[in-house]
Amino acid sequence: MYPTGAQWSEMCGITGYTGSKDAVGIVIEALKRLEYRGYDSAGVAVVGKSLSVFKDQGQIAQLERILPETHGGTAIGHTRWATHGRPSKENAHPFLDCKGQVALAHNGIIENFYSLREQLRQEGHTFASETDSEVAVHLVEKFYKGNLEDAVREAIKHIQGTYAFVIVHSGEPGKIVAARNFSPMVIGLGSGENLLASDISAILKHTDKVIYLRDREMAVVTPNAVRITDFEGNEIRHEPQTIMWSMEDAERGGFEHFMIKEIFEQPEAIHQTLLGRFDESDIDRLLSQNLTSIKIVACGTSYHAALAGKYILEELGRVPVTAELASEYRYSRGGMDRPLVILISQSGETADTLAAAREAKKRGCPTLAVTNYVGSSLTREADFTFYTRAGLEIGVAATKTFLTQLVAMYLIGMKLGLQRNALTPTQADGLLNELRALPRVVQSVLDRAEAVRKLAAKYAAADNVFYIGRYVNYPIALEGALKLKEISYVHAEGYPGGELKHGPLAVISEKTPIVAIAVRDHTYEKMLSNIGEVNARGGPVIGIGMDDDSDLGKYVDDIILVPTVRPLLSPVPIVVALQLLAYHVAKARGCAIDKPRNLAKTVTVE
Numbered sequence: 001m002y003p004t005g006a007q008w009s010e011m012c013g014i015t016g017y018t019g020s021k022d023a024v025g026i027v028i029e030a031l032k033r034l035e036y037r038g039y040d041s042a043g044v045a046v047v048g049k050s051l052s053v054f055k056d057q058g059q060i061a062q063l064e065r066i067l068p069e070t071h072g073g074t075a076i077g078h079t080r081w082a083t084h085g086r087p088s089k090e091n092a093h094p095f096l097d098c099k100g101q102v103a104l105a106h107n108g109i110i111e112n113f114y115s116l117r118e119q120l121r122q123e124g125h126t127f128a129s130e131t132d133s134e135v136a137v138h139l140v141e142k143f144y145k146g147n148l149e150d151a152v153r154e155a156i157k158h159i160q161g162t163y164a165f166v167i168v169h170s171g172e173p174g175k176i177v178a179a180r181n182f183s184p185m186v187i188g189l190g191s192g193e194n195l196l197a198s199d200i201s202a203i204l205k206h207t208d209k210v211i212y213l214r215d216r217e218m219a220v221v222t223p224n225a226v227r228i229t230d231f232e233g234n235e236i237r238h239e240p241q242t243i244m245w246s247m248e249d250a251e252r253g254g255f256e257h258f259m260i261k262e263i264f265e266q267p268e269a270i271h272q273t274l275l276g277r278f279d280e281s282d283i284d285r286l287l288s289q290n291l292t293s294i295k296i297v298a299c300g301t302s303y304h305a306a307l308a309g310k311y312i313l314e315e316l317g318r319v320p321v322t323a324e325l326a327s328e329y330r331y332s333r334g335g336m337d338r339p340l341v342i343l344i345s346q347s348g349e350t351a352d353t354l355a356a357a358r359e360a361k362k363r364g365c366p367t368l369a370v371t372n373y374v375g376s377s378l379t380r381e382a383d384f385t386f387y388t389r390a391g392l393e394i395g396v397a398a399t400k401t402f403l404t405q406l407v408a409m410y411l412i413g414m415k416l417g418l419q420r421n422a423l424t425p426t427q428a429d430g431l432l433n434e435l436r437a438l439p440r441v442v443q444s445v446l447d448r449a450e451a452v453r454k455l456a457a458k459y460a461a462a463d464n465v466f467y468i469g470r471y472v473n474y475p476i477a478l479e480g481a482l483k484l485k486e487i488s489y490v491h492a493e494g495y496p497g498g499e500l501k502h503g504p505l506a507v508i509s510e511k512t513p514i515v516a517i518a519v520r521d522h523t524y525e526k527m528l529s530n531i532g533e534v535n536a537r538g539g540p541v542i543g544i545g546m547d548d549d550s551d552l553g554k555y556v557d558d559i560i561l562v563p564t565v566r567p568l569l570s571p572v573p574i575v576v577a578l579q580l581l582a583y584h585v586a587k588a589r590g591c592a593i594d595k596p597r598n599l600a601k602t603v604t605v606e
């Protein structure tokens with residue numbers, strides 16, 4: 001029931017066309033279909049009698065205004081979701097080499113770009129942007145000896161990271177060379193024309209015959225031929241597939257809603273957040289200051305990441321941490337201390353969080369933004385920024401951005417722990433390895449989605465649902481309840497398990513299901529007691545635990561198990577199960593999942 005192969009998508013959209021039709025027009029149209037992947041800047045390179053590049057900050061419509069009329073030829077295009085370098089015309093793709101002969105568009109992240117750029121600069125190359133991607137075009141220039149394919153093959157030997165490239169050379173018109181490592185790339189097969197794109201929605205209008213390029217493969221695409229090789233140059237044959245999707249299906253990667261697509265993108269989102277983040281020297285400097293306390297401030301789902309961050313940073317960094325809602329912090333009086341204030345916001349534009357950042361500065365506190373949007377207002381307000389790199393999130397309900405905010409908390413906690421000698425380097429290495437395994441852990445929860453759907457169908461008619469958790473899973477109970485209420489309109493409340501008897505038990509009955517998160521940490525026995533309190537009032541309990549727990553099933557009516565990880569990391573797989581539960585309840589109730597009533601993706605008003 002869930003499409004396969006579509007989950008490994010990420011930020012930025014790239015495309016290319018070679019044939020006898022209007023290459024620029026086709027590329028622009030394809031970019032519009034890819035705009036959901038990013039839209040802070042866009043560009044096109046066209047090879048006719050010469051090579052020309054047109055690009056600008058803003059949406060595709062902006063770019064269209066500066067494009068000349070062209071007919072026929074070969075073109076590549078890019079719509080950007082900034083990861084390195086702010087959104088600007090200079091940082092827009094495609095990039096040109098020093099001689100203006102090679103143009104390249106990239107989707108992914110080049111991890112070793114600092115060292116490559118330094119080396120290329122020493123060799124005399126000049127750079128026009130702040131991006132990681134530009135090093136790739138200079139590498140191709142460096143190795144070009146009359147054959148683009150050979151130059152690309154040599155260049156990618158030096159590149160570490162994730163990429164899908166489309167590359168053209170003024171001396172080889174009619175040819176696009178593509179390479180893929182971990183970032184999506186599909187080739188559309190036409191008659192006397194061929195196309196490339198990050199996903200099929202961009203090219204489906206022109207052809208339904210496609211070949212998916214796989215990791216560590218290259219393609220040389222001309223109007224009448226597509227030749228695929230591995231990175232070593234060995235030829236590879238892939239049978240073309242016929243795509244049955246409608247255009248709309250294709251944009252959502254075959255998923256019914258953006259929310260479920262984004263839930264399935266989480267393994268990749270975590271992977272992107274972890275890439276190279278351990279060497280972030282700015283943040284190291286910030287955390288090495290003599291911190292006496294930390295305050296984490298945010299709204300909505302981001303506040304739940306903040307609250308989870310409190311437990312994570314306290315456990316790993318042994319530093320006092322408080323979490324506060326931005327709308328409360330900005331109007332509080334403030335104490336005498338000067339904590340490090342961490343502001344979490346996926347959009348970086350939430351009005352209350354921006355106001356809280358200004359308030360923190362006014363109080364003389366150092367500030368760190370954790371956001372998903374490069375160049376957002378929050379990054380300009382804060383002293384330092386940690387980017388979560390989840391990729392563009394379209395569904396109003398935050399999913400992959402929340403998970404990557406949690407990962408940010410683990411990474412910051414680990415750095416703190418090392419700085420404050422709360423963690424030994426060996427312990428930090430162990431934790432890092434467990435973080436690196438999280439994409440697989442999350443994938444395994446996604447593989448169990450069908451079981452969660454069945455459970456959702458059983459409880460979809462309930463009008464009130466309570467979620468309980470303790471310690472680091474208390475914020476996850478809050479997040480599970482928020483997900484359910486915002487997309488299914490079911491009244492849902494999250495509570496710390498210990499608070500049940502201080503009020504909520506009064507409304508528990510056989511009509512009030514309780515979702516109880518129970519992991520085998522120091523709170524496990526207490527959670528079992530809370531479950532017992534609910535059982536005594538006839539409330540049905542859905543237990544959420546980990547695979548190594550053979551006891552939980554005895555105390556609950558239904559159970560969802562997720563892969564076992566150390567308890568501090570358990571929010572990651574558990575919240576994915578809760579997202580799936582909320583999604584399927586909302587679907588069973590026929591709700592407008594991607595655009596829930598009364599809500600906006602970004603709240604820019606108080």
Ligand code: M6R
Pocket residue numbers: 299300301302303344345346347348349350353396397398399486599600601602603
């Ligand atoms: O962009 P932000 O992270 O600052 O947004 C904060 C909240 O508006 C947001 O998390 C909201 O609660 C989501 N719709 C929850 O899914």
